Amino acid sequence: MSEDIKKPEELVQVDFKPPKKKWSDPSVEFKKGTYNFSALPGNLDYLSLYNPGKWYAPEEKWPVPENWQEIILKGLKERLDRYRSLKIFMDVCVRCGACADKCHYYIGSGDPKNMPVLRAELLRSVYRNNFTAAGKIMGKIAGGRELTLDVLKEWFYYFYQCTECRRCSVFCPYGIDTAEITMVVRELLSLIGLNIHWIITPAANCLRTGNHLGIQPHGFADSIEFAVDELEELTGIKVDAPINKKGAEILFVAPSADYFASPHYYTLLGYLALFHEIGLDYTWSSYASEGGNFGLFHSQETMKRLNSKIYMEAKRLGVKWVLGGECGHMWRVVHQYMDSLNGPADFLEEPVSPITNTRFENTKATKMVHICEFTADLIKNGKLKLDPSRNDQWTPTFHDSCNPARAMGLLDEPRYVINAVSNKFHEMPENTIREQTFCCGSGAGLGTDENLEMRLRGGLPRANAVKYVKDKYGVNILLCICAIDKATLPTLLDYWVPDTEVGGIHELVGNALIMKGEKRTTDLRGEPFVGKEIEKDV
Amino acid sequence: MNVIVSLAAVIVLILLAIVGVGAIGLDYLFGVVIPYAAFLLFVVGFIYRIFSWAKSPVPYRITTTCGQQKTLSWIKSSKLENPHTTLGVIGRMALEILFFRSLFRNTKTEILPGPKVVYGSNKWLWLGGLAFHWSFLIIVIRHLRFFIEPVPYFITMIEHLDGFFQVGLPMIMLTDAVILTALTFLILRRFGPKLRYISLPADYFPLLLIISIAITGVLMRYFTKTDIVGIKELALGLATFSPVVPEGIGLTFFVHIFLVSVLLIYFPLSKLMHLGGVFLTPTRNLANNNRMKRHVNPWDYPVDVHTYEEYEDEFRDVMKAAGLPLEKES
Secondary structure (H helix, E strand, O other), rough: OOOOOHHHHHHOOOOOOOOOOOOOOOOOOOOOOOOOOOHHHHHHHHOOOOOOOOOOOOOOOOOOOOOHHHHHHHHHHHHHOOOOOHHHHHOOOOOOOOOOOOOHHHHHHHOOOHHHHHHHHHHHHHHHHHHHHHHHHHHHHHOOOOOOHHHHHHHOOOOOOOOHHHHHHHHOOOOOOOHHHHHHHHHHHHOOOOHHHHHHHHHHHHHHOOOOOOOOOOHHHHHHHHHHHHHHHOOOOOOOEEEEEOOOEEEEEEEOOHHHOOOOOHHHHHHHHHHHOOOOOEEEEEOOOOOOOOOHOOHHHHHHHHHHHHHHHHHHOOOOOOOOEOOOHHHHHHHHEEEEEEEOOOOOOOEOOOOOOOOHHHOOOOOOOEHHHHHHHHHHHHOEEHHHHHHOOOOEEEOHHHHHHHOOOOOOHHHHHHHHHOOOOOOOHHHHHHOOOOOOOOOOOOOOOOOHHHHHHHOOHHHHHHHHHHHHHHHEEEEEEOOHHHHHHHHHHHOOOOOOOEEHHHHHHHEEOOOOOOOOOOOOOOOOOOHHHHHHHH | HHHHHHHHHHHHHHHHHHHHHHHOOOOHHHHHHHHHHHHHHHHHHHHHHHHHHHHHOOEEEEEEOOOOOOOOOOOOOOOOOOOOOOHHHHHHHHHHHHHHHHOOOOEEEEEEOOOOOOOOOOOOOHHHEEEHHHHHHHHHHHHHHHOOOOHHHHHHHHHHHHHOOOOOOOOHHHHHHHHHHHHHHHHOOOHHHHHHHHHHHHHHHHHHHHHHHHHHHHHHHHHHHHHEEEEEEEEHHHHHOOOOOOOOHHHHHHHHHHHHHHHHHHHOOOHHHHHHHHEEEEOOOOOOOOOOOOOOOOOOOOOOOOHHHHHHHHHHHHHOOOOOOOOOOO
């Protein structure tokens, strides 16, 4: 953590008193630690996006094309005609304020433009000014604002301070979903070349190599092989992890962080152990090796391009259906967009578990099953031998990731699995879990080092709920089913709730799973099982 | 500032009616022409707005799920908070529209020393909103008695229920008291620092307008001498397209009906259209059956994808070296 980050005692002094300056004044200050670096030209070119060259947000001059207002207004008109959601959300807000203190960024920063209502008004005011009769005639009195360069900068600042977590939409009496608005504004900004590095780089890498980090196929194969070796060291069992295997029954797609990053890696070991133990006929793909989709944070077009690989690869390999790993926004794309974007998946079969013969009827069109649905079914049918005491070193709580919670309703499957593999599970307070769960504060492409202060502020509500159960029950691990969570929550917890680990559900499944012929005394992190180390000493 | 602009607008409107009828004697204009025009603009405007929303498609099924999804047979799904059937959606929408389900969730977030982030129950907005909307609806229904002869039984019944407590004479209507209380609450809460910061003239104006309508109504009913028979004659005339303006129905009435006319005209131009929008909102009115049933995007178009062949062409050598299977050896 860099030296100039404020101390927690200081950062938590949030002032909720609105400033003197009216919100309609668009001027923003790009404060260090609260915004993201702009995209690299090479990656924009790879994605065939408009490339304005190198630029830097705090600089006075922005490299926008001369007719940028025209491009944006035309783009907005197009999107109003394409999305009923946008049109209704522009028109019906009554500014009741119910959403205001539901946003993690508002809670952590007190900046009124982080209230969902005002974030939306930033666009709504321009919409009124240019597209409604009242706004055209009465201008400011009708709440209209001219689209100026300052407004553009304000958009860039605040629509990259929304993680598209959709918590506000749970509380809105009209279901206004700020994510819809943020997605549209980010598309508009991209039309004139304003993009951020942390979205465009993973997207370009993913298009080319199949994963966010740009690791080439042999590197991917090495990582999987390395994990197989490591699992053998831990358990004495050499598992098979086929890659690009034609004719396998199931294609498995996980977020790439699972095989490149920690603590994701232990979840990968969990998957490998589980698939071996049940004898699953599956394959990884090096081409479709990324479940995550940063296109969701950029534009529906980029999302569609990246997502296309999964079905294309499933078809090429001739699998029956697709199984997906622990990832949050990946599952929003799979559940709510994939079939519409790149379906129909009529070349696949309706998913049936080869182990339990359970038909996953809820996936009969999209043909993709969530690993928690799959594992919960295995456990319910008694197909796994589990020893939950092998997770006794952990007192876990569970962080519902925004997208599985509010775009799917995947709430009880993960809890069922956790309770089957652990003895000490405790829930966080009810206003912070399930559909009311709080974002990690780093989603939607905002999990960068340069944006750290904003992430820590946005992560306060989540971290504080963890602190509550840590103090009350001694919780020492925050479980989650999202790669961005696993990548960013450790930093957050280090800052707000030191000495709390982050892990995946299938890491704990891997620990509890009793494998035939195993020789193991440690968990997947290589730590001795609690209680077992004493036996060894005796 | 925003509240002053709105207040000024409402005062000007009231004066317009007073001067128009009281001083110039434009009874027919304010009693017949404007109400007809307003009603027409309301109906046409409302329908136009609904159509203009409906014209834009719903390319993706973007339900906000607020409960357990339908998956494995042994996991109980939340049929109303996360509906996967049309019936469930109807239930969810009914809860939303009739009882403001989402607003019922409202909490108040505070950061206490510690730090401790706490979420207190905060149902006042829900209660105030519900009280206002329901009493408004009942009052509108009660008013139908002026437009229909003989008065249908259900209107008389509603009126009886509304006057259930029979306080004083003329009977005090519960909804009159409730709507004024609720409106007072709804406008006062806008003066708190946070709400004042986000409020536009368009937020104060309809509240002040409706308050004025309610006050003139209450004045007529309980305080000024009003010729009810004359008003009924006028209303019935409007409803049967044979308008007459009887003598002596009083200035308050003209102010009242003029403000109602303004409300009708203003309605389709404003945020009041949430009445229509709430039915159409895609995060609430779609079933979460996304993986069960294909949802077609009507404007879908092909995009440039990166095919496996292109990928293999670029990485064939390293894939070969890593022993990965290939489509083409070279």
